[in-house]
Amino acid sequence: xxxxxxxxxxxxxxxxxxxxxxxxxxxxxGLRKALAMKPEEVxxxxxxxxxxxxxxxxxxxxxxxxxxxxxxxxxxxxACNADESEPGTFxxxxxxxRNPHLLIEGCAxxxxxxxxxxxYIYIRGEFFHVQQVLERAIDEAYARGFLGKNVLGSGxxxxxxxxxxxxxxxxxxxxxxxxxLEGKRAQPRNKPPFPAVVGLYGCPTAVNNVETLAxxxxxxxxxxxxxxxxxxxxxxxxxxxxxxGHVKRxxxxxxxxTVTLGELINERAGGVRDGRTLKAVIPGGSSVPILLPTQLDxxxxxxxxxxxxxxxxxxxxxxxxxxxxxxxxxxxLLHFYRHESCGKCTPCREGTDWLxxxxxxxxxxxxxxxxxxxxxxxxxxxxxxxxxxxxxAAVTPVLTTLKHFRHEYEAHIKEGHCTLPADWRARQGVxxxx
Amino acid sequence: xxFHPKMTYGAAxxxxxxxxxxxxxxxxxxxxxxxNRARFDRIVQRYxxxxxxxxxxxxxxxxxxxxxxxxxxxxxYVAGLLGITPADVEDVVSFYSMFYTKPVGRFxxxxxxxxxxxxxxxxRVTEELxxxxxxxxxxxxxxxxxxxxxxxxLGACDRAPVVMVNDAWHECLTPGDAxxxxxxxxxxxxxxxxxxxxxxxxx
Numbered sequence: 001x002x003x004x005x006x007x008x009x010x011x012x013x014x015x016x017x018x019x020x021x022x023x024x025x026x027x028x029x030g031l032r033k034a035l036a037m038k039p040e041e042v043x044x045x046x047x048x049x050x051x052x053x054x055x056x057x058x059x060x061x062x063x064x065x066x067x068x069x070x071x072x073x074x075x076x077x078x079a080c081n082a083d084e085s086e087p088g089t090f091x092x093x094x095x096x097x098r099n100p101h102l103l104i105e106g107c108a109x110x111x112x113x114x115x116x117x118x119x120y121i122y123i124r125g126e127f128f129h130v131q132q133v134l135e136r137a138i139d140e141a142y143a144r145g146f147l148g149k150n151v152l153g154s155g156x157x158x159x160x161x162x163x164x165x166x167x168x169x170x171x172x173x174x175x176x177x178x179x180x181l182e183g184k185r186a187q188p189r190n191k192p193p194f195p196a197v198v199g200l201y202g203c204p205t206a207v208n209n210v211e212t213l214a215x216x217x218x219x220x221x222x223x224x225x226x227x228x229x230x231x232x233x234x235x236x237x238x239x240x241x242x243x244x245g246h247v248k249r250x251x252x253x254x255x256x257x258t259v260t261l262g263e264l265i266n267e268r269a270g271g272v273r274d275g276r277t278l279k280a281v282i283p284g285g286s287s288v289p290i291l292l293p294t295q296l297d298x299x300x301x302x303x304x305x306x307x308x309x310x311x312x313x314x315x316x317x318x319x320x321x322x323x324x325x326x327x328x329x330x331x332x333l334l335h336f337y338r339h340e341s342c343g344k345c346t347p348c349r350e351g352t353d354w355l356x357x358x359x360x361x362x363x364x365x366x367x368x369x370x371x372x373x374x375x376x377x378x379x380x381x382x383x384x385x386x387x388x389x390x391x392x393a394a395v396t397p398v399l400t401t402l403k404h405f406r407h408e409y410e411a412h413i414k415e416g417h418c419t420l421p422a423d424w425r426a427r428q429g430v431x432x433x434x
Numbered sequence: 435x436x437f438h439p440k441m442t443y444g445a446a447x448x449x450x451x452x453x454x455x456x457x458x459x460x461x462x463x464x465x466x467x468x469x470n471r472a473r474f475d476r477i478v479q480r481y482x483x484x485x486x487x488x489x490x491x492x493x494x495x496x497x498x499x500x501x502x503x504x505x506x507x508x509x510x511y512v513a514g515l516l517g518i519t520p521a522d523v524e525d526v527v528s529f530y531s532m533f534y535t536k537p538v539g540r541f542x543x544x545x546x547x548x549x550x551x552x553x554x555x556x557x558r559v560t561e562e563l564x565x566x567x568x569x570x571x572x573x574x575x576x577x578x579x580x581x582x583x584x585x586x587x588l589g590a591c592d593r594a595p596v597v598m599v600n601d602a603w604h605e606c607l608t609p610g611d612a613x614x615x616x617x618x619x620x621x622x623x624x625x626x627x628x629x630x631x632x633x634x635x636x637x
Contacts, residue, residue, distance in 0.1 A: 318591070
């Protein structure tokens with residue numbers, strides 16, 4: 001494959017995060033180009049490129065920007081979603097740590113396009129070391145006139161601020177992110193109205209993922225046509241894939257979306273460890289359905305993975321080998337969702353707790369066959385009955401493992417203990433947490 | 435109406451009059467140091483004048499860095515600075531997992547327990563740390579040096595298992611090395627940590 005990485009080309013070089021390095025590699029040329037265009041031309045260009053949001057939903061970014069209410073007398077904002085908390089996802093972490101100026105440039109171009117003067121980068125609280133890199137980079141950009149008043153002499157003012165979250169998965173949901181940014185609990189709002197009309201402080205706001213904004217300077221530099229042709233139709237541009245779990249070389253890998261899951265897992269990440277075999281793959285962060293080893297030829301694009309019955313989501317590919325107990329897996333993820341449910345919608349707040357308790361009971365060998373129907377019933381009473389997508393996300397690990405690995409659940413119940421206790425798990429069962 | 439049983443509510447009660455949970459650690463009267471006050475004043479300028487409330491998370495971080503955890507007095511102080519009610523601040527403090535309302539140890543060991551870390555031995559790491567320190571997750575050792583907490587996904591799944599110590603990270607911690615990390619922290623402080631992978635790869 002003759003693909004040359006665009007987002008992560010220089011990330012392994014020691015000074016990749018400095019402004020001097022960035023400027024030696026065409027840094028901020030995209031912003032210069034954008035400032036020479038009219039804002040609506042920039043939006044048209046991004047629309048023509050077909051860039052789809054990299055945060056999970058894959059919504060076209062150009063359309064999102066176009067929906068921002070330009071006629072509103074209120075200020076407009078960009079809220080960059082750097083809350084990266086979907087289990088299995090760590091691409092924005094790498095981008096901000098090694099290539100922060102690409103994001104800052106993307107923020108500035110985004111602000112210019114939608115008529116905003118301020119971009120807030122909402123970074124998760126745990127990324128403190130990344131935040132320090134980012135803030136240093138922002139200071140450099142101010143000092144050299146890429147941010148602040150009258151950017152590069154164009155008359156356009158742009159401020160970029162980093163806002164640190166404090167540990168809440170739900171803050172990654174766009175309206176919950178805005179609530180958190182306003183100094184409240186990270187709980188979602190009812191939609192519509194969408195943030196493009198009523199967003200931060202009630203003003204029109206575009207909420208974009210880090211990787212999405214990092215793609216914008218590349219589109220300005222390479223052109224919409226070149227960009228859209230990189231990859232399958234409607235899935236253009238470079239994509240960062242995060243591969244973790246039971247593989248030899250976990251990490252972030254960049255590729256156009258013509259790549260298959262099998263190529264990513266077996267060639268780029270080195271496949272599963274010696275002596276083990278592949279059992280299943282979660283292709284898009286913890287909240288998407290599982291794919292089986294027979295589906296490795298699936299194209300790792302938004303549409304390709306969807307056709308295979310799952311979602312590309314945030315491209316957090318979690319690889320599971322034959323030592324993984326699927327009941328344990330569901331329990332582990334429901335522990336996560338139970339903990340992270342923001343508590344606003346009753347089905348999710350109460351339901352995730354019940355799902356966890358039932359799974360824990362089965363995993364410990366105290367379950368009964370009727371619990372399997374109970375799991376399905378509780379799950380179906382959460383999905384689609386919540387304000388945000390969290391509810392659907394939380395029940396997916398339960399429903400997908402029940403669908404493909406029901407025999408493992410049944411074996412736990414029949415034998416009265418976990419039938420696949422791996423040596424990497426806790427010795428005393430899952431006794432570490434109540 | 436489901437009012438809190440410990441609160442005094444009367445006929446003329448308005449929610450803005452609600453005070454904090456009486457069981458909270460009240461703590462001594464709180465005020466920022468001059469340095470932190472200057473930091474706060476800088477931070478608050480990032481937000482529109484009418485939206486000072488946006489600075490509540492940074493303001494609470496400053497409290498936590500200053501005195502280790504967030505007391506009721508500090509919540510009232512922050513509420514006063516931002517022009518919101520103490521209940522608004524308590525609402526935020528009790529929601530986010532990175533704010534502590536009780537004293538914690540000098541080193542807060544936060545072991546990521548979510549899937550990718552667990553697949554690579556995070557449960558074992560927690561067990562080893564727990565055995566070494568003689569405390570369960572959620573507890574602080576008697577000397578006040580270590581607090582052990584299990585946390586959800588930290589976002590470094592390629593360097594699993596990951597442990598966050600205060601604000602710094604230690605990556606690729608194997609269960610066998612967990613006890614050694616405790617000794618190293620005691621001897622060398624945060625310098626014992628491998629850091630985020632930016633630093634790791636330079637070594």
